[in-house]
Amino acid sequence: MIDAESKQKHVHAVFESIAPKYDMMNDLLSFRRHKAWRRFTMRKMEVKPGQTSLDLCCGTCDWTIALAKATDGGKTVGLDFSQAMLDIGQTKVNKLKLGEQITLVQGNAMDLPFPDNSFDFVTIGFGLRNVPDIVRTLKEMKRVVKPGGKIVCLELSKPSWQPFKGIYYFYFEKLLPLMGKWFVKRYEQYRWLPESLASFPDLQALAEMFRGVGMRNVKAYPLTGGVAALHIGTKGNEGA
Incomplete structure (x- = not known):
């Protein structure tokens, strides 16, 4: 069992090394479904102009x-522990002339450098399975979201019905690392993906973790046969 500190160092090294090919491999490995999942998520979030x-x-x-x-003008902050990833992100932000609206911060999702009740939404996309302590991260997300605000997780999940489940796991555990090797010469880094999912909670277990940290009106949506899942929870008015 890998300890939290070792996991954090390993994940950091993985993402620093795959940053230049990250977007291309996301498209390839998910068959571009990650874009549809994100659009679905945005519809469910019901974001309004001016929100943070x-x-x-x-x-x-x-x-x-x-x-x-x-x-549409609301302040947006992106946080990641990989500077290599952030550098690529900053190039995109600059190209779109969104620098005044978007601030990028290198930091730790388990120890957020923001005051309580700061944001209308706190999101995490395809990152929760990589943090050493999921509950601590969810508690931090809840702490910095405003009362009435939402925490949102879009993440890979675990299909439960056969034969799709068997086909999916064969692809994810056997073919995906090989594709990483073939396309970007990164076999070990892409072998991490199925390893990171193995101990990650399934759809209902993650929903219970949302409730366990005090989120209300928790909703969980399986996507593409359970390959991914969306979880949304609302913070009550009791504070952090």
Whole structure:
């Protein structure tokens, strides 16, 4: 069992090394479904102009940028522990001339450098399975979201029905790392993906974790046969 500190160092090294090819491999490995999942998520979030958002594990900032566009002037912050990822994201932000609206921060999702009750939305996309302590991260997300605000997780999940389940796991555990090797010469880094999912909670277990940290009106949506899942919870008015 890998300890929290070792996991954090390993994940950091993985994402620093795959940053230049991250977007291309996301498209390839998910058959571009990740874009549809994000659009579905944005519809369910019902973002309004002027609202503020924090995007954790923001990577190369595709979701950060989508949030900024949806809030139409609302302040958006992207946070990631990989500077290599943030550098690519900053290039996208600059190209779109969103620098005044989007701020990128290098930091730790388990120890957020923001005051309580700061954002209308706190999101994490395809990053929660990589943090050493899921509950601590969810508690931090709840702490910095405003009362009445939402925490949102879009993540890979675990299909439960056969034969799709068997086909999916064969692809995810056997073919996906090989594709990483073939396309970007990164076999070990892409072998991490199925390893990171193995101990990650399934759809209902993650929903219970949302409730366990005090989120209300928790909703969980399986996507593409359970390959991914969306979880949304609302913070009550009791404070952090």
